Amino acid sequence: MKYKGLSLLVVALLLGGATSPGFSQTAAAAGQTAPAGGQNAPTPAQAGPVKNGAPIPQGTGGPGGTSQVERMQKFLAIGAPPDPAAVERGKNLFVATCGFCHGANAKGGESGPDLIRSVLVLHDENGNQIGPVIHNGRPGKGMPAFPSITEAQISDIAAFLKSRYQAAANRASYEIQNIVTGDAKAGEAYFNGPGKCNTCHSPTGDLAGIAKRLEPDALQSRFLYPRPHGNREAATVSPAALPKVTVTPPNGPAVSGTLEHLDDFNVALRDSSGTYRSWSLEPDSNIKVEVQDPLAEHVALLKKYTNADMHNILAYLETLK
Amino acid sequence: MKLGKILFVFSLVCVSGCLWADGLDPAVLRGSLKDTWPSFNGDYSGRRYSELSQINAENVRSLGLAWTTRANTGETSGATIKATPLVVNGVLYYTVPDHAWAIDARTGRQLWHYKWESKGGIHIGNRGVAIYGNWVYFETPDNHLISLYAKDGSFRWSVEIADLAQEYFSTPAPLVIANHIIVGVGGDSLDVPGYLEARDPETGAVQWHWNTEPRPGEPGSETWPDKDAMEHGGGMTWMPGTYDPELNLLYWGTGNPNPVHAGQGRKGDNLWTCSIVALNPDTGKLAWYFQVSPHDTHDWDAVQTPVLFDAEIKGQKRKLLAQASRNGYFFVLDRTNGKNVLTVPYIDVDWAKGLDALGRPIPDPNHEPKTDGALAAPSAGGGTNWYAPSYDPETRLFYVNSTQSYSVYYLTDTDPKPEGYGGRDSGVWSKDYLKAIDPETGKIRWTHAYPSSGGDSSGLLTTAGKLLFAGDPSDHFIAFDPATGRILWHAGLTASISNGPITYELDGRQYVVAAAGDTLYAFTLPR
Numbered sequence: 001m002k003y004k005g006l007s008l009l010v011v012a013l014l015l016g017g018a019t020s021p022g023f024s025q026t027a028a029a030a031g032q033t034a035p036a037g038g039q040n041a042p043t044p045a046q047a048g049p050v051k052n053g054a055p056i057p058q059g060t061g062g063p064g065g066t067s068q069v070e071r072m073q074k075f076l077a078i079g080a081p082p083d084p085a086a087v088e089r090g091k092n093l094f095v096a097t098c099g100f101c102h103g104a105n106a107k108g109g110e111s112g113p114d115l116i117r118s119v120l121v122l123h124d125e126n127g128n129q130i131g132p133v134i135h136n137g138r139p140g141k142g143m144p145a146f147p148s149i150t151e152a153q154i155s156d157i158a159a160f161l162k163s164r165y166q167a168a169a170n171r172a173s174y175e176i177q178n179i180v181t182g183d184a185k186a187g188e189a190y191f192n193g194p195g196k197c198n199t200c201h202s203p204t205g206d207l208a209g210i211a212k213r214l215e216p217d218a219l220q221s222r223f224l225y226p227r228p229h230g231n232r233e234a235a236t237v238s239p240a241a242l243p244k245v246t247v248t249p250p251n252g253p254a255v256s257g258t259l260e261h262l263d264d265f266n267v268a269l270r271d272s273s274g275t276y277r278s279w280s281l282e283p284d285s286n287i288k289v290e291v292q293d294p295l296a297e298h299v300a301l302l303k304k305y306t307n308a309d310m311h312n313i314l315a316y317l318e319t320l321k
Numbered sequence: 322m323k324l325g326k327i328l329f330v331f332s333l334v335c336v337s338g339c340l341w342a343d344g345l346d347p348a349v350l351r352g353s354l355k356d357t358w359p360s361f362n363g364d365y366s367g368r369r370y371s372e373l374s375q376i377n378a379e380n381v382r383s384l385g386l387a388w389t390t391r392a393n394t395g396e397t398s399g400a401t402i403k404a405t406p407l408v409v410n411g412v413l414y415y416t417v418p419d420h421a422w423a424i425d426a427r428t429g430r431q432l433w434h435y436k437w438e439s440k441g442g443i444h445i446g447n448r449g450v451a452i453y454g455n456w457v458y459f460e461t462p463d464n465h466l467i468s469l470y471a472k473d474g475s476f477r478w479s480v481e482i483a484d485l486a487q488e489y490f491s492t493p494a495p496l497v498i499a500n501h502i503i504v505g506v507g508g509d510s511l512d513v514p515g516y517l518e519a520r521d522p523e524t525g526a527v528q529w530h531w532n533t534e535p536r537p538g539e540p541g542s543e544t545w546p547d548k549d550a551m552e553h554g555g556g557m558t559w560m561p562g563t564y565d566p567e568l569n570l571l572y573w574g575t576g577n578p579n580p581v582h583a584g585q586g587r588k589g590d591n592l593w594t595c596s597i598v599a600l601n602p603d604t605g606k607l608a609w610y611f612q613v614s615p616h617d618t619h620d621w622d623a624v625q626t627p628v629l630f631d632a633e634i635k636g637q638k639r640k641l642l643a644q645a646s647r648n649g650y651f652f653v654l655d656r657t658n659g660k661n662v663l664t665v666p667y668i669d670v671d672w673a674k675g676l677d678a679l680g681r682p683i684p685d686p687n688h689e690p691k692t693d694g695a696l697a698a699p700s701a702g703g704g705t706n707w708y709a710p711s712y713d714p715e716t717r718l719f720y721v722n723s724t725q726s727y728s729v730y731y732l733t734d735t736d737p738k739p740e741g742y743g744g745r746d747s748g749v750w751s752k753d754y755l756k757a758i759d760p761e762t763g764k765i766r767w768t769h770a771y772p773s774s775g776g777d778s779s780g781l782l783t784t785a786g787k788l789l790f791a792g793d794p795s796d797h798f799i800a801f802d803p804a805t806g807r808i809l810w811h812a813g814l815t816a817s818i819s820n821g822p823i824t825y826e827l828d829g830r831q832y833v834v835a836a837a838g839d840t841l842y843a844f845t846l847p848r
Binding site: 075076077078107108114116117119122123165167168169170171174175176177178179180181182217220221224225261262263264265266283298299302303305306307310311 | 462729
């Protein structure tokens with residue numbers, strides 16, 4: 001099941017008002033998948049949204065139930081998070097003792113440098129690098145000595161600084177801010193006007209309560225393109241959002257069903273009885289393949305949206321609680 | 322005993338008066354590609370074009386499997402071969418992170434396997450080895466340049482080329498020019514500065530070091546607000562460059578500035594990030610630069626191969642350089658001086674307001690990351706990425722596996738001095754295309770839309786057999802007619818093509834070799 005969108009022989013759009021592609025309970029639970037690319041790193045999109053520091057469960061979650069933040073942490077090889085109790089103790093100590101110069105968040109202040117991207121701090125292991133600096137100070141650079149800070153306290157400060165640079169490095173942990181900034185009235189007008197969303201969708205039908213089921217950033221992703229692409233799991237997508245296909249071999253008869261796979265050499269479908277069928281598409285096979293992608297209009301809209309349109313639609317959908 | 326005999330035979334067929342025993346005379350890198358694929362891009366030009374034609378449009382339908390070999394790392398999770406193999410004296414060398422192999426290029430039989438004990442780092446991929454003399458060189462995720470003896474894979478030395486603690490990691494294949502081993506580095510997580518180095522092939526010592534950002538007071542520093550921004554400005558050098566021996570210029574693409582998505586702490590163009598630069602390979606001195614994305618905020622590094630060829634522009638023969646850049650634009654430059662010849666998008670892009678007088682896209686602030694999201698095309702993965710393009714001097718077309726895509730870009734760090742990436746890209750939709758671009762006009766000559774998508778995108782290879790080899794997103798290895806885009810042959814493999822395919826001829830037999838996941842597949846014609 002590997003397609004992101006189909007343009008081959010898209011001969012008709014399912015625009016009947018009865019269909020409601022995309023927004024189903026199951027679709028709502030699906031994690032989004034980013035386009036292939038980058039260096040094939042897990043992207044923030046794959047990593048899922050994070051609110052208030054805690055990952056929101058995304059469907060069935062990742063392999064082995066690990067969170068996306070943990071998966072990113074493994075990928076980045078930035079090491080396991082330090083003991084939260086030590087981080088908390090270290091933070092309190094840091095704010096009280098070091099924050100005046102280095103800033104309460106360790107990003108640097110009027111007189112002390114940023115410690116998050118400090119080469120010395122990054123080389124530290126449990127206080128072995130920062131300990132001597134804290135104990136002896138840096139008289140030439142105006143840093144006083146703190147001889148009375150204990151080894152245990154230095155270890156706590158090291159844990160705090162480690163948590164800070166892990167947070168900066170782990171992009172899957174970044175918190176998306178308020179994105180419901182649009183004008184709901186304008187969004188409603190777009191929905192029923194130039195967007196023609198009401199051709200397929202209804203605020204009292206398929207979209208009723210949609211904002212209760214999805215966080216705003218997930219809802220934004222879903223209305224832009226409801227079918228996750230890439231490593232899509234069929235069970236998580238509304239059947240109405242799946243492409244349909246009609247295959248007509250040269251000697252007939254035509255067979256229709258849900259598209260299972262299409263590449264340059266093969267087409268496969270599942271018919272209404274659930275039976276899987278596939279055909280080879282050799283250059284001289286004269287097999288006619290007609291794909292109907294119910295989401296083609298979503299793709300067409302991507303070229304048309306302004307950021308304001310996008311924010312207004314989201315604001316409107318957010319009223320559907 | 323058998324191994325010894327094979328190595329003995331190889332040493333008899335060596336080139337250039339056998340000065341180099343089982344090794345490679347760097348002069349071979351200036352020749353044409355017949356029985357060898359001696360460098361990441363084959364020859365120095367980056368065209369990935371071979372003059373071999375035994376396998377050709379007439380007979381490619383009977384192309385069949387010669388051998389396969391699997392990258393057995395001994396670990397449970399499967400490795401993905403992103404390396405372009407090198408073929409020297411009948412031996413094929415390839416890598417995955419921390420591992421290098423030598424195999425018989427005729428049979429796939431393993432000669433040796435070397436494993437580096439890693440201290441960590443991002444194990445995303447390794448692009449392959451370089452060979453100089455009797456020695457093999459490759460980089461590791463924990464930023465070591467390793468030198469091995471080509472004949473048996475035994476360890477010669479290693480040197481550290483970047484600091485793992487600062488989240489650098491290294492993936493490029495080194496590039497050999499004369500007695501320089503050119504090594505690039507990677508790492509975007511903690512806003513570290515990029516650089517390129519030449520290392521001594523005998524000792525690994527630094528010969529020169531070129532920073533991808535100026536230092537305060539130097540030319541280019543006016544494109545940064547301050548010292549701190551420059552020192553944390555990114556600009557990684559994570560893909561091998563190309564070289565023009567006549568001009569003695571080394572061409573390299575540089576990475577995106579850091580913090581990746583939060584530009585408010587680095588107002589300005591941010592030279593020399595997202596640039597194509599020309600350096601003197603003997604000194605590391607900058608000869609010229611062309612910035613393809615001024616002040617990038619979308620992760621669109623410009624490390625894609627700067628491909629070198631000569632062509633006629635408006636009736637005049639020109640020495641050109643072309644790049645299908647990650648930002649969705651295709652650039653053609655005069656490679657003698659870096660002056661822009663043409664700039665044209667090769668996919669739908671919406672992030673630029675137009676082109677400036679130098680031929681650079683002008684970023685549209687509306688499409689830069691916002692706290693509530695900004696829609697932009699393409700996604701962070703870009704119009705294309707690291708997978709190799711190809712230029713065919715017969716069709717005079719530039720080929721690239723490309724992606725049309727949209728993302729919502731979020732700014733997550735609004736601090737005046739953001740750290741880390743400072744934002745996120747949330748992929749919305751994408752679709753993959755193989756495109757043939759006429760670099761003399763910028764017109765897309767033909768497009769093949771892959772009906773499926775997903776998986777890795779593959780690198781490309783063109784040959785004098787009037788063939789263009791590519792991988793599709795559905796695990797097929799495909800030969801296209803490079804003039805028309807018609808499909809001539811395909812084979813279904815166990816995974817999508819994950820590297821750039823190569824070709825070579827041994828004992829009168831032409832082979833085409835491509836990697837799919839953890840397996841190398843060699844194809845040849847029946848006898």
